[in-house]
Amino acid sequence: MRDNLPERAEHGGRVRWHRTREMGELLDFSANVNPYPPDIPWIPDVSALKxxxxxxxxxxxxxxxxxxxxxxxxxxxxxxxxxxxxxxxxxxxxxxxxxxxxxxxxxxxxxxxxxxxxxxxxxxxxxxxxxxxxxxxxxxxxxxxxxxxxxxxxxxxxxxxxxxxxxxxxxxxxxxxxxxxxxxxxxxxxxxxxxxxxxxxxxxxxxxxxxxxxxxxxxxxxxxxxxxxxxxxxxxxxxxxLLEESRERIARERAWLCSRLDVLNLGYAPPSANYILIEVPMEAEVLVGRLLSRGLLVRDCRSFGLPRHIRVAVRTHEENRQLIEALEACLP
CATH class of the missing domain: 3.40.640.10 (Type I PLP-dependent aspartate aminotransferase-like (Major domain))
Structure with a gap:
């Protein structure tokens, strides 16, 4: 048996695991998926499973x-x-x-x-x-x-x-x-x-x-x-x-989120996609826990070697607004 296996990687998107722990519904900002996906006319064909x-x-x-x-x-x-x-x-x-x-x-x-x-x-x-x-x-x-x-x-x-x-x-x-x-x-x-x-x-x-x-x-x-x-x-x-419309809407929401982070005096890496890496004035683990208690799941970036950073996905405007309100309440 090999005894030199690397440690498993940490990932975001563990919202289903948290739900099974009776935490109720969560807004998942830890997984970077398209908040405005194209409407695809697809219905699973059960007969294909045979x-x-x-x-x-x-x-x-x-x-x-x-x-x-x-x-x-x-x-x-x-x-x-x-x-x-x-x-x-x-x-x-x-x-x-x-x-x-x-x-x-x-x-x-x-x-x-x-x-x-x-x-x-x-x-x-x-x-x-x-x-x-x-x-x-x-x-x-x-x-x-x-x-x-x-x-x-x-x-x-x-x-x-x-x-x-x-x-x-x-x-x-x-x-x-x-x-x-x-x-x-x-x-x-x-x-x-x-x-x-x-x-x-x-x-x-x-x-x-x-x-x-x-x-x-x-x-x-x-x-x-x-x-x-x-x-x-x-x-x-x-x-x-159809992804063109997704990109345009994400860009608008990303810009709004960044403007709110500026108001909170939070530093962030210049974003280009549907997520933002944010530097926070406390241990990431503590902030992640506080946000989780308010029903928001964000990515703890300690596994990236960034103990004072979180990563948040860009979601819909109403969801992004809830994230900003939660950050205002949870930050020192």
């Missing part, structure tokens, strides 16, 4: 390919983005390899690297893989397309691979995406469930050179995208352009 899904997911990959102008052979799918992170690391990294993960960022990168038998390093030049989250979670920092392409050129020049996580770019600024770029040293990750506010179905997808995609798909467990997730995803990609 058959196994097509584990090649040909129809789904073709729909994704049409949406982004990519060949279906350049598309991988998985049970959420985390499965694809794990599969990528298992397919690319091994004992003796190193990966560069800049902190603070999504904890699953480091966990997946270690589970693959590799290690994380602070020396980018010696890394086989360079991880980049754009916009970054939890800071919200967004690199421009030009900056990402320049970084890709440098990584490829060292013979390494760039793992680019664009899970939140659809709710930020898609013009900065490089989803149209086919490069043998690039693996690009996306998450449909955040954009369409259906995290419960678990669906992620990715792009890469066909040879890399084949390796990732070989490592991925079979049939992990269930029939309902596949069906919803196909319908969602057919309505992908």
């Amino acid at each position: 058959d196994y899904p097509d584990d090649r997911y040909v129809t789904l990959k073709e729909e994704i390919g049409r949406t982004f102008g990519r060949d279906a052979a350049e598309v991988a799918v998985g049970n959420g983005s985390v499965e694809l992170i794990r599969a990528f690391c298992s397919a690319v990294l091994g004992t003796g390899d190193a990966a560069y993960v800049e902190s603070p960022t999504f904890a699953e990168y480091g966990v997946s690297v270690r589970l693959a038998g590799a290690r994380c390093t602070a020396d980018e030049n010696g890394a086989a893989v360079r991880f980049l989250c754009n916009p970054n979670n939890p800071t919200g920092k967004l690199l421009t397309r030009v900056e990402v392409l320049r970084l890709l050129e440098g990584v490829a020049g060292r013979g390494a691979c760039l793992f680019l996580d664009e899970a939140f770019i659809e709710l930020s600024d898609p013009a900065q995406s490089v989803v149209d770029v086919s490069h043998e040293n690039l693996f690009l990750l996306r998450s449909l469930t955040k954009s369409f506010a259906v995290p419960g179905i678990r669906f992620g997808y990715a792009f890469g050179a066909p040879e890399l995609i084949e390796r990732v798909e070989t490592v991925r467990l079979p049939w992990t995208v269930n029939a309902f997730a596949e069906s919803f995803a196909i319908e969602a990609f057919r309505h992908y352009d």
